[in-house]
Amino acid sequence: MxxxxxxxxxxxxxxxxxxxxxxxxxxxxxxxxxxxxxxxxxxxxxxxxxxxxxxxxxxxxxxxxxxxxxxxxxxxxxxxxxxxxxxxxxxxxxxxxxxxxxxxxxxxxxxxxxxxxxxxxxxxxxxxxxxxPTQGLLDLFTIWQHKQQFDDLKVTIIGDIKHSRVANSLIDGLQLMQTKEVVVYGPDALIPEQLNALKASNMKSALCDADVVVMLRIQKERLPKDTHVDFSQWHQQYGLNSENLKAAKANAIVMHPGPMNRGIEITDRVADGEQSVILQQxxxxxxxxxxxxxxxxxx
Missing domain, CATH: 3.40.50.1370 (Aspartate/ornithine carbamoyltransferase)
Known part of the structure; x- marks a missing residue:
């Protein structure tokens, strides 16, 4: 290499x-x-x-x-x-x-x-x-430490997928590792067309029975000026909190590549909770x- x-x-x-x-x-x-x-x-x-x-x-x-x-x-x-x-x-x-x-x-x-x-x-x-790629590899390594395999996992990635190099590398890496199911969720304007087949219809279905939940920040510095997204409602629609996390498996891990916008894509309680592996990342x-x-x- x-x-x-x-x-x-x-x-x-x-x-x-x-x-x-x-x-x-x-x-x-x-x-x-x-x-x-x-x-x-x-x-x-x-x-x-x-x-x-x-x-x-x-x-x-x-x-x-x-x-x-x-x-x-x-x-x-x-x-x-x-x-x-x-x-x-x-x-x-x-x-x-x-x-x-x-x-x-x-x-x-x-x-x-x-x-x-x-x-x-x-x-x-x-x-x-x-x-x-190095972020993708460290994320895969973190998942491996907790799950020891990929072929029976559901990995959910939520947020601004379209402008996230982290999401691109992670999705590519998960496919290389033959992950059973990869799901993405976010506003339609922030999901690239080539990933529409992976897109969940709502937050509940995105999180349902997930083994790994990866939250992403909004890439505001990369968004076109004509992007139609109501950021004031972001947390209500796409944020992870302790209540909607219950839809995932009880032993699901929560990840975030940082920097986190607490109260927007993730709450303090989840970011600092027992399921969070963010500092391990x-x-x-x-x-x-x-x-x-x-x-x-x-x-």
């Missing part, structure tokens, strides 16, 4: 190997894993704001002994008129081992791979509304990114 730009580039067996690697890392002392990749280097190119993703990548690199440099894009040459291609080629001349890239343009990481070839690994840390973000970076640098 030289690059990771799209979760669909992986196989089920590779994903299971990444799960095993993350479990091994979890059981290892940080002092030990820091000796795995001394002398390796990574550059994090984040052209969009990020808190948890950037921090988890930085920690993942540090805990593997990888020197990581996070580029402050606000002060980079792209703000002076330099193209992203020239920025990447300039940085690549410094001979890093990995680029970790987040950008608002769909498929930009694939372009970067074309520009630099196989010389340096590229990890997609989010591109527009297209893909967020955050912990798994570091572990799964360690597993991915380790696999890429091993080759």
């Amino acid at each position: 030289k690059h990771l730009t799209d979760i669909k580039s992986l196989s089920k067996s590779t994903i299971l190997e990444l799960f095993a690697s993350a479990e091994k890392i979890s059981a290892s002392d940080i002092t030990a894993t820091k000796k795995w990749h001394p002398g390796k280097s990574a550059i994090a190119l984040f052209f969009e704001n990020s808190t948890r993703t950037l921090a988890s990548f930085q920690l993942a690199c540090q805990r593997l002994g990888v020197d990581v440099t996070a580029l402050n894009v606000a002060h980079s040459s792209t703000q002076k008129g330099e193209t992203i291609k020239d920025t990447v080629l300039t940085l690549n001349a410094m001979q890093p081992d990995l680029f970790i890239v987040r950008h608002h343009e769909n498929h930009i990481q694939d372009k970067i791979v074309d520009w630099i070839g196989q010389e340096t690994g590229v990890i997609n840390a989010g591109d527009g509304s297209h893909q967020h 955050v912990r798994n973000g570091v572990l799964m990114r360690q597993a991915i970076i380790h696999r890429m640098l091993e080759l």
